[in-house]
Amino acid sequence: MLIIVQIVLVIAVMLVSLALMRGGSNARHLAVRRILLMLFAAGAALSVFFPDALTHVATFFGIGRGTDLVLYGSVVSLFVFMATTYQRFRHSETALTKLSRRIAIDEAEKPGELN
Structure with missing residues (x-):
């Protein structure tokens, strides 16, 4: 049961991350935002499993x-x-x-x- 909750949480984090990744004001701002968002998503996924x-x-x-x-x-x-x-x-x-x-x-x- 725990693995199902973990998988659902990781999928939810990835969907939110993808939703936040869309849009942006300029290329530099968008690049920084995407890098930070990917770091957050990786950290969130790792914290679910570990x-x-x-x-x-x-x-x-x-x-x-x-x-x-x-x-x-x-x-x-x-x-x-x-x-x-x-x-x-x-x-x-x-x-x-x-x-x-x-x-x-x-x-x-x-x-x-x-x-």
Whole structure:
């Protein structure tokens, strides 16, 4: 039964990794993102099959259990996600403001023009 759960977890990690790999802003950013994502996927897959290794890594960093290390990593990932989402939102908001201003200027009545 344990092997089935492990296989399902590895498949889930791979599917999420592939979903996150799509898209990107520029080539350098996308390359770094893909490399980090592949390292994460490999680490996640290894931690499913070798949970004691994750506990040893956690102990190396002074954390008691491997699950605590995963929790801390998840919190950091959440903050990174929130920061990047906020940056994308601000960029979209700025672009929308510029576009709205351009449309307003283009559609404004010119002096001496009749409808």
